[in-house]
Amino acid sequence: MQQTAEWWKAIVESINDGVLAIDREGIVQTINPEYTRITGVTSDIIGKPLVSYRPGARLPQTLATGESQVGVYRKTHDREYIVDMAPVIIEGKIVGAVSVCKSLNEVQVLTQELEQQRKRVRELEEQMDALYKVRYVFEDIITKNNKVKELISVARKTAKTDLPILIKGESGTGKELFAQSIHHSSGRSAKPFIAVNCSSIPADMIENELFGHAGGAFPGASVNGRQGLFEMADGGTLFLDEVSDLSIDVQAKLLRVLQEGTIRRIGEGAERKVDVRIVASTHRDLDHIITKGLFREDFLYRLNTIALGIPPLRERKEDIPFITRSILNGKYRVDDEVKRLFMKYDWPGNIRELRNSLDYAMCLVNEREPISMGDLPDVLQKQHRLYCEEPKVFPLHAAVEEAEKTILQSALQSSGSTVEDRQEVARSLGISLATLYNKMKKYNMK
Ligand SMILES: Nc1ncnc2c1ncn2[C@@H]1O[C@H](COP(=O)(O)OP(=O)(O)OP(=O)(O)O)[C@@H](O)[C@H]1O
Known part of the structure; x- marks a missing residue:
């Protein structure tokens, strides 16, 4: 029996959670070093009534009711921990109660790890979904x-x-x-x-x-x-x-x-x-x-x-009305001015740009009204001013800038982004690399 008691004492002392046990009178019978580390309570408490030492303790409640308490948050001074409490029952009788605690830091670390794993599982599930879709x-x-x-x-x-x-x-x-x-x-x-x-x-x-x-x-x-x-x-x-x-x-x-x-x-x-x-x-x-x-x-x-x-959209403009109709899906329509602009514009971003422009317009326009020039993104409205309006007194510098921007966009579109690529673009446009970078900055291009 003596050997068994030592055996259990050694086990309790070696485990990684804090353990404190009281007998049926509420007297502390054992605590392990981990309990001291987590709560700051030392082994002086052994042999004393738990409530006199720790008036807020909830373990006596478990002793009285025989009901376990799980995941109870405790804070004493600057120590935070989570406690599970259970009655100790021998031959159907409550002979004591035990509390097992974990420092909140450890719980947080474990929770974070769990959350990360859950996130990874969600990502993998999404990837799996996407695989077959x-x-x-x-x-x-x-x-x-x-x-x-x-x-x-x-x-x-x-x-x-x-x-x-x-x-x-x-x-x-x-x-x-x-x-x-x-x-x-x-x-x-x-x-x-x-x-x-x-x-x-x-x-x-x-x-x-x-x-x-x-x-x-x-x-x-x-x-x-x-x-x-x-x-x-x-x-x-x-x-x-x-x-x-x-x-x-x-x-x-x-x-x-x-x-x-x-x-x-x-x-x-x-x-x-x-x-x-x-x-x-x-x-x-x-x-x-x-x-x-x-x-x-x-x-x-x-x-x-x-x-x-695949040819760019500007080389197959006959597709524009059909793709537009399909994107508008019978719920919206475009007015004649927009139709004309769509056929004149070069669509450097191709069908994605057409789709994005229409998505933008559909957010702004009232369903019963046709999409008009004012519903389109700025870049298209500017083009409209260039292409569609009568150039009565048209500021020449604005026209030059727009033309310059379009040419730059198209040259950059079909090249990479390394310095060598940029040098190549500058060469093909007949300008220096510094001028190219200045113009890209001016027009906010990447
Ligand atoms: N002929 C078409 N009819 C209808 N929609 C189209 C057509 N071609 C492209 N689209 C739409 O245009 C958008 C861009 O298409 P997609 O992503 O296939 O282009 P991409 O050439 O792969 O572009 P990136 O090189 O930038 O990846 C998508 O929304 C796609 O549905």
Whole structure:
């Protein structure tokens, strides 16, 4: 028996939570060092009535009622902790009560960890949802333009194959719309479609994102290792948006995946087989960046097996009324002046800009009224003043500025953002780099 009492004492002293127990008279029988650490109460209390030492204690209540109390918040001086209290019952009789406490700091740390894990689970759930959610199909691509119709026909046929596809076109022309439609009408539609924006993932993280890592591969790596997007997209399609922003190293690794059909997680020796169809997109002229040594020619050849070049909206203005009607969805209409402006404007942001402008206008306009010039974003209203109004006495400098702005926008749109890219733009515009930067600042361009 003596040995058993010592045994239990040793256990109570070694556990990580604070423990205090009273007998049926409310006399403190034991406390452990953790209890002292958390509450500041020392072992002097042993043998004394708990209430005389700690008048606010709630443990005697549990002793009297036999009811447990869970998660009770306590604060004495500057110490905060959470207490669970339970009766000690032997052969059906209450013979005492025990309180087990945890410092609030620890509880907070654990709660924060739990919250972080919950957040991660929510994110993963959202990602999983997004994986299978392909919003667009070919029927969503609205066009009356023969070139785009021809592209849709080629894309429909090639969707059935596993060949890589490269979709070229300015920002907002519908490259992702095509990529999703291709996935949807391929034999892979029941499997994931994963879109990766190569320009938004930092260069030192992209490999990890694409290929995953082995357990403990680098500081901060997960212990059990992590799948990359290739493995997550297995059986489906990986859409590499803005592929030209990948480093030469990563391009070499992707070329290997295209050739061998295998990937290697960071820090892992073995190759893993993956069955993923690659669809890539770019708004840049890849031949041009090959000459600058920023894109691998062999990778381009491989990607380029099927190339779809989507024309900008300004080259297929016949689509504007139809796309407009579809966006307005029968609830709104545009007046004649707006219609004329839409046909004259160059739409540097293409269909995305058209969609955003109409979304903006729909927020402002009364449903029964047609959308008029005053409902449009400023940039369009300015264009209207330039194009549509009779230039009776028109300030020439304003016209020059607008023209300059449009030309700059279009030149910057099809280039990258490095200093070399900017030098290239400056050269093609016949101005110095400093002048280019000054003008970008003046017009608030990035
Ligand atoms: N032919 C079309 N008919 C209807 N909507 C279109 C069409 N083309 C594009 N859109 C719409 O325009 C917007 C931009 O399309 P998307 O994101 O596919 O362009 P993107 O070329 O991939 O752009 P970015 O290069 O900036 O990623 C989307 O809202 C899309 O639904």
